[in-house]
Amino acid sequence: MSSSEAYVQAAQLGGDVGFVVMDARSGQVLEQRHPDLHMPPASTAKTVTTLYALETLGTDYRFGTRLIATGPVVGGVIQGDLVLSGGADPTLSTDDLGAMAAELSRIGVRGITGRFLVWGGAIPYAEEIARDQPVYVSYNPAVSGLILNFNRVYFAWKRAGNGYQVMMDAPGDAYKPRAYTASMTVAARQAPLFSYSDRGGKEQWSVAASALGRSGSRWLPVRHPVAYAGDVFQTLARSQGCPLPAAEEARSQPAGTVLVTHASHRLPDILEDMLKYSTNLTAEAVGMTSSTVRGLPASVGRSGASMSQWIAARAGTQAIDLVDHSGLGGNSRVTPLDMVRVMAAGQPVGLRNLVKPFKMRDASGKTYASQPFRVDAKTGTLNFVSTLAGYMTAPNGRELVFSILTGDVERRRRTQDEDRPAGSVQWVKRSKILQSQLLMRWGAVYG
Template identity: 25%
Template sequence: MKRPITKVALLLSLTLAHTLALAQTTTAKLTTAFQKFEADPQMQNGIASLYVIDAKTGQVVFDRNSRLGLAPASTMKIITSISAYELLGKDYRYETKFALRKTGDNASLLIQPSGDPTFGSWRWSLTKEGNVLKGITQALQRTGIKSVGEVVVSNEGWNEETVPDGWMWQDIANYYGAGPAKLNWRENQYDVILRSGKQIGDPVLIVKTVPNLNGYTLRSELTSAAAGTGDNAYIYFPVGTSAAAIRGTIPVNESSFKISGALPSGANQFVSMLSDTLRTLGISMPHEALLQHKGSPQQGFTLFHTVTSPPMDSVVYWFNRKSVNLYGEALVKTIAYNSAGTSDTRKGLEQIRQHWKTQGIAETELAMVDGSGLSPLNRVTTHAQVRLLQHARQQNWYPGFYASLPQFNGMKMKSGTIRGAKGFTGYHKAKDGREYVFAFVVNNYNGSASALVKKMYHVLDELK
């Protein structure tokens, strides 16, 4: 006996057929667009990977080289962000503690940091250097101390090398190459104000640095270039000397041209600025700190002030919105320290790989050497990136993560750029209401990055 087809069953079958038809249409469009992209002269010696799934069903819409490890550039940050949410929690906060041990009219100051990358950052009112210094000085004044004889920074569990393996020499003295320490300050950055000449080839002068640098100087080997040539100035850390060199060019006729560098020691810069602030209040303190790597003194010290960071949600927001490499490296070190008692980046990355292994993602798909994507040695797959993005959609912290993604080409996605590598990964809701999760990474292209980006956008436009 035949059973009649109910209206509900008919509606479901029609809906499924419509969804499959849309998927096939999108797949066909992506196939044509991607083939054209691969045939472009800019891809003559390059390789591209694109992986797209339906966000609601998980159905694969397009797959080209999704299991091939490529240098992801800053699209690596979505892996670090999602992993930080998973392993640290959306409400995680850093604390920097200050304690005193009094000896008569003198005292020792103990600073107990926790790797907070936002300490002294200008991105939040509560973390701005002026507000942080004001809070500490007011708390110190309340203790009645007039002289601090020594400053000790507890550095247990953290190594002195702030730069991860695989970063390039040209990067590490510039602001985007600032590495994390246990005590960071002002995102371990400073600004340099430059004045160029009137003629091409004229020398460029250093006007000042903001803030004034402690125990570290700069010399300019810059020259003036044609108007409109932009910032082509790079800072190089000194070897065997305390004077860094700035090389390259800036445009002619610039009276206050700003570039930014990486502080060699955020801890010393912070202590120096705190000392200067206290001196105006009649309290003396050394300009440099002693880093205590083992057995930091605890006995006799009394806690008098604590600075607490914004929550993880807020840290991830700026990490992705402004692509702050320091934040990614600090998060990886924090994951390592919280799980293994050491800030070794390699241990943090191993924790991340092991976590995602339990979610079915092979360790070989996450061949990472840092947490920001600045290193050209990273190799991850677009398949892994999409899997993490899809996982994020199911979590209670997803709204914060989604909000952290910038918008490019009318799509919510993180971009990534290093020499020879470009990527976009994120989410998009099409006009027909269908939602996609995607990752698109290109390596070893030739020609300009801006020209390549337009062509990548043409491919991604098929999701609209």
């Protein structure tokens, strides 16, 4: 079997490659290459966020979204304001808001005398997670204490005559309301693909006609999530027989009587889905909520630094410097040795059960129909960055912990404004083959 270095050279990635593999029981480092290399973690940063949230919030934690009345209900009418109060639930959906509106109707509320207020201050607002991403990518939306549909709006189009019919919706399974806080126009141009402007709180998009076929759809990021959620709930409440005035954003959380509450699933279930689907907004919501609960700086950027300091004390890491909780920001840095320390620290709290099984690839890039040993890991991918951190059970039953960081940071910097720069897909494919080759080698040599 080839040496690790031979596999690295054969991959021809350019940039840098660092890794560490360690015996899980003894902590002995078995093999390493540039263990102190500073690299972007990409989505492997979500493993740090998982530990941070579990140890801060606890396994029974649920996010809550509430409808609050600031006055009594008399004859089915709230004598005061109705407040939609967010609790930073990253999984809140249109169907959840629809169920809340239905419950409001069930308890007999038919109207209000005051305002319809929406509060999203449970965690600090940010217009986007990372600034080095194209404006239209749905995985980089705004962050807020009120999150709906992962702060995404659904854009659909179909050809109609000489033009296009376009729709901006907030669909769930049971409810499909329009989104009045966002609009779309089709422009006769080749580029850019999308343009965005914010005019008086109305999110205005345009798309290049040359990019549209006969019909299609995609999610776009929302930059005003409080207004978006308020708009959608107003539509849903009206359909349940409770007309409301236009939503207004509350600057502080109003007090009153809680009429309806929606609770999320338990935190471990949310984290498992976050790691499986690598949802950036979920990572930011749970991470910033954890910083808020700890009384630490919780805004985007500062909350990542708060978590970096926490993991240094918790796991003995030396050089983790995170700018966010998701790994989306390209300026975050970790080392292979520190990532192994994170994974080792996660063993006693069940991190391996939350990350998903990793399917290894052969030299052509195809996944094996069956692989000789078990690997559970978190992947991370940015343009010209591919990372992997996790656990493996060697053929003889020996438990290993590993991290592999690959990246051509300079090439990424040159193409950071592009969604899919030329060569990136092939580069990531070669990196994933290299990762599998290293795992196969370690299973054979150390198992």
